């Protein structure tokens with residue numbers, strides 16, 4: 001494929017890709033390739049990587065349609081929302097009879113799209129299924145499709161959510177890979193992601209059990225302790241040591257000072273392995289940054305949270321701690337290897353909003369702002385090494401790319417406004433917002 005007229009470091013060039021690799025970059029390239037895409041002067045960037053996301057939880061949140069007040073208040077609105085749903089299996093929540101009465105299987109068959117549909121009553125006690133959902137679930141459901149007090153049966157019958165709408169959304173942001181960080185991930189989850197999160201590049205963290213599986217997608221052991229259940233220092237150090245012995249890094253959830261202090265002490269005791277990660281590091285003073293630097297850990301932060309949660313921070317976090325919240329500039333200045341991820345569904349999955357939030361922080365928190373180039377670099381680290389330098393668009397690089405709707409010089413002024421026009425994973429065009437049909 002030839003990508004024509006893209007902005008690369010301020011120059012308009014063509015980029016030629018074969019077999020998943022960038023082979024040539026230059027002005028007015030001449031290749032007999034019939035397959036091309038017009039870049040129209042937009043910047044061609046490395047594909048983005050979300051270094052901290054929960055796929056199943058994000059998909060479940062996204063796949064649940066609100067079917068009741070205040071979003072949906074009448075029959076027409078409910079019918080429209082059911083038909084607009086992208087998911088192959090519709091899961092509605094929050095239904096109330098004030099919308100369209102005591103609906104049942106027949107009502108859904110007559111009024112909904114021809115897909116399996118199940119809608120939960122606002123009380124949480126009642127599910128209403130259409131005929132396709134009744135067949136798909138293999139549950140014994142009354143003929144009217146109204147299933148009372150059987151929530152755990154329903155959950156058991158469809159353990160994992162449909163990832164497709166989420167994956168499509170991520171590709172539309174220019175995301176070409178993700179690091180899935182859910183602590184409970186085991187062999188079943190791994191198989192589910194490998195099958196259903198294509199074409200994204202995947203790094204899958206999770207339980208200690210994963211250490212025994214020989215799969216290149218497996219990432220660090222995820223440690224997830226909170227202030228109320230912190231383990232003893234020796235136990236935590238032993239857990240870290242065991243992961244290292246299995247050739248595996250660790251990644252520890254650290255949002256409070258106590259969580260971070262204990263984790264750093266445990267790493268110090270166990271010994272650090274290059275690639276060990278601190279997730280969030282939501283609160284870190286200068287002495288702690290020095291400690292992290294001395295140990296050589298990677299910080300994986302969420303630049304979006306300071307913008308999304310600023311009201312709560314102003315209210316709940318003492319003023320003298322504000323300077324230690326969700327730091328970026330201080331980590332950068334200290335030379336700590338750093339990457340970023342959304343923490344979706346707890347944060348917004350849109351990396352452009354997060355990059356914008358890293359550059360323009362809310363008032364009172366500006367001291368930790370970074371440049372647009374640093375913000376972009378946080379989302380363009382290699383899939384399996386969040387501490388490495390950012391990937392680049394260059395000859396011989398793997399063609400994981402995104403094309404945006406404007407030159408970089410313009411984009412950097414307002415990253416939150418950027419729209420992605422096309423996304424490639426391994427040279428395959430996986431999102432095309434330029435043309436309706438693939439070129």
Ligand SMILES: [Zn+2]
Pocket residue numbers: 052054181343
């Ligand atoms: Zn998380």
